[in-house]
Amino acid sequence: MEKPLKLLHASLNGRVIVELRGGVEYQGVLDGYDVPHMNLVLKNADELVHTIKKGKHDKLIVRGDNIIYISP
Amino acid sequence: MEKPLKLLHASLNGRVIVELRGGVEYQGVLDGYDVPHMNLVLKNADELVHTIKKGKHDKLIVRGDNIIYISP
Amino acid sequence: MEKPLKLLHASLNGRVIVELRGGVEYQGVLDGYDVPHMNLVLKNADELVHTIKKGKHDKLIVRGDNIIYISP
Amino acid sequence: MEKPLKLLHASLNGRVIVELRGGVEYQGVLDGYDVPHMNLVLKNADELVHTIKKGKHDKLIVRGDNIIYISP
Amino acid sequence: MEKPLKLLHASLNGRVIVELRGGVEYQGVLDGYDVPHMNLVLKNADELVHTIKKGKHDKLIVRGDNIIYISP
Amino acid sequence: MEKPLKLLHASLNGRVIVELRGGVEYQGVLDGYDVPHMNLVLKNADELVHTIKKGKHDKLIVRGDNIIYISP
Amino acid sequence: MEKPLKLLHASLNGRVIVELRGGVEYQGVLDGYDVPHMNLVLKNADELVHTIKKGKHDKLIVRGDNIIYISP
Numbered sequence: 001m002e003k004p005l006k007l008l009h010a011s012l013n014g015r016v017i018v019e020l021r022g023g024v025e026y027q028g029v030l031d032g033y034d035v036p037h038m039n040l041v042l043k044n045a046d047e048l049v050h051t052i053k054k055g056k057h058d059k060l061i062v063r064g065d066n067i068i069y070i071s072p
Numbered sequence: 073m074e075k076p077l078k079l080l081h082a083s084l085n086g087r088v089i090v091e092l093r094g095g096v097e098y099q100g101v102l103d104g105y106d107v108p109h110m111n112l113v114l115k116n117a118d119e120l121v122h123t124i125k126k127g128k129h130d131k132l133i134v135r136g137d138n139i140i141y142i143s144p
Numbered sequence: 145m146e147k148p149l150k151l152l153h154a155s156l157n158g159r160v161i162v163e164l165r166g167g168v169e170y171q172g173v174l175d176g177y178d179v180p181h182m183n184l185v186l187k188n189a190d191e192l193v194h195t196i197k198k199g200k201h202d203k204l205i206v207r208g209d210n211i212i213y214i215s216p
Numbered sequence: 217m218e219k220p221l222k223l224l225h226a227s228l229n230g231r232v233i234v235e236l237r238g239g240v241e242y243q244g245v246l247d248g249y250d251v252p253h254m255n256l257v258l259k260n261a262d263e264l265v266h267t268i269k270k271g272k273h274d275k276l277i278v279r280g281d282n283i284i285y286i287s288p
Numbered sequence: 289m290e291k292p293l294k295l296l297h298a299s300l301n302g303r304v305i306v307e308l309r310g311g312v313e314y315q316g317v318l319d320g321y322d323v324p325h326m327n328l329v330l331k332n333a334d335e336l337v338h339t340i341k342k343g344k345h346d347k348l349i350v351r352g353d354n355i356i357y358i359s360p
Numbered sequence: 361m362e363k364p365l366k367l368l369h370a371s372l373n374g375r376v377i378v379e380l381r382g383g384v385e386y387q388g389v390l391d392g393y394d395v396p397h398m399n400l401v402l403k404n405a406d407e408l409v410h411t412i413k414k415g416k417h418d419k420l421i422v423r424g425d426n427i428i429y430i431s432p
Numbered sequence: 433m434e435k436p437l438k439l440l441h442a443s444l445n446g447r448v449i450v451e452l453r454g455g456v457e458y459q460g461v462l463d464g465y466d467v468p469h470m471n472l473v474l475k476n477a478d479e480l481v482h483t484i485k486k487g488k489h490d491k492l493i494v495r496g497d498n499i500i501y502i503s504p
Contacts, residue, residue, distance in 0.1 A: 002104040004111040004133045032434040039436040061436045061502040070133040074176040076183040076205045142205040146248040148255040214277040218320040220327040286349040290392040292399040358421040362464040364471040364493045430493040
C-alpha cells in the first residue's frame with residue numbers, strides 16, 4: 001500500500017499533471033506541498049483550459065481545495 | 073456490518089471504479105488511501121468522462137472531496 | 145423520538161434508497177456506514193440517473209457528502 | 217427568544233415542511249433529529265420537486281447539509 | 289464597532305429581511321438564533337423568490353449556511 | 361506586511377466595497393466584523409447586482425462565507 | 433522542497449497574479465496574508481474578469497476560499 005501523501009512526496013522534483021475542477025490543468029515540476037491542505041508549489045508550469053494552453057508561470061501556488069487529481 | 077473503510081482496505085490491490093462529480097470516472101488498481109479524507113492512489117488508471125475514455129495514468133492521487141462512490 | 149443514526153443502524157441488511165445531488169439514486173442493501181460522515185456500504189446496488197437504470201454494483205462505498213436522503 | 221434547536225425539538229411528532237436546495241421539498245411528521253448536523257428523520261413523507269409530488273416514503277433520513285428551512 | 293452577533297441579538301423581536309443564495313428572501317420577525325451557525329427562527333415569515341411572494345410561514349427555522357445577509 | 365484582519369480593523373468607520381459571489385456587491389460603512397468568519401456589519405449600504413443598484417439598507421449583517429473581496 | 437506558505441511569504445512586496453474561481457483575476461502587490469485561510473492583502477490591484485480589466489483598487493482583502501492559484 002502506498003499512501004497518497006507518500007506518493008506526493010516521492011513525486012517532488014518530477015513533472016506532474018494537476019487537474020482542477022472546471023477543465024483546468026497545470027503541468028509543471030512539483031516543488032513543494034503542505035499537509036493536510038495539499039496546497040502545491042509548481043515550477044515552470046503550463047496552464048491548460050480544456051487542453052488548450054493558456055499561460056505559463058515560473059512558480060505557482062495551487063490551492064488544494066480545487067484539485068481533482070495529481071498525476072506524477 | 074461492513075464499515076466503509078474496512079471495505080476500502082479489503083479492496084487494496086484490486087481494480088476499482090471511482091466515480092466523481094461531473095461525470096468523471098477512474099478505473100484502476102487501488103494502491104492506497106488515507107483517513108479521514110479518503111484520498112486514493114490508483115495505478116494503471118483509465119480516465120473516463122461521460123463513459124468516453126480520455127486518458128491513462130500510471131499513478132494517480134485522487135482527492136477524496138470529489139468522490140461520489142468507489143466500487144470495488 | 146428516533147435519531148437519524150439509530151434509524152440508519154436499524155436499516156442494516158435491509159434495502160434502502162439513497163438519493164444524491166444531481167438526480168442520482170442508488171438502491172441496494174445497506175451493509176455498513178460510518179460516523180459522523182455517514183459514508184455507506186451498499187450491496188447489490190442499482191444506480192439510477194433521473195430514474196433510468198445506469199448500472200449495477202456488487203458493492204459500493206458511497207460518500208456521505210453527496211447524500212440528500214436515505215429511505216429505509 | 218426561541219433558539220432554532222428548541223423549536224425543532226418542540227416540533228417533534230408534528231407535520232413539518234423541509235425545503236432543500238434545488239426546489240426539493242419534503243412534507244412529513246418529524247420523528248427525530250441530531251445535533252449539530254440537523255439531520256432529520258421524517259415519517260410518512262411526501263417528496264415534492266418544484267411543488268409536484270414525486271414520491272412517498274414511510275421513513276426518511278434527510279441530511280442537514282442540504283436543508284434551507286424547516287417549517288413546523 | 290458593532291459586532292455581527294451583537295447586532296443580530298439587538299434585532300430580536302424586530303422585522304428582518306433574510307437574503308439567501310438563489311434569489312430567495314424571507315421577511316419576518318426574528319425570534320431566535322444560534323451561535324456559531326447563525327441558524328435563525330423567524331415568525332410570520334413571507335417567502336419571496338426573485339421578489340415574488342411564494343408562501344407564508346407561522347414559524348421558520350432557517351439554516352445559517354445559505355444566508356447571504358440579514359437586514360434588521 | 362499588513363495582515364488581512366489588521367487592514368479590516370483599520371477600515372472600520374470607512375466606506376468599503378464588499379464583493380460577493382454571483383455579481384452581488386455592497387457599498388457601505390464598515391461598522392463591525394467578527395473573527396474568524398469575517399462576517400461584517402455595514403451601515404447605509406447600497407446593494408448592487410451586476411453594478412445595478414437594487415436596494416438600500418440602514419444596517420446589514422453580511423456573512424463572510426460568500427465574500428470574494430473587501431476593498432477599503 | 434519549497435512549502436506553499438514559504439513561497440507566499442517570499443512573495444511579499446512583489447507583484448502577484450491571483451486567480452479565483454469564475455474567471456476573476458487580481459494583479460497587485462502582495463502586502464500580507466494570514467494562516468491557515470490564505471486570505472491576502474493586495475495593493476494597487478487590477479481586477480480582471482475573463483482577462484478584461486474591470487476595476488482598480490488601492491487595497492484589497494481577498495478571501496482565500498475562492499483562490500485557485502497565486503503566481504508570484
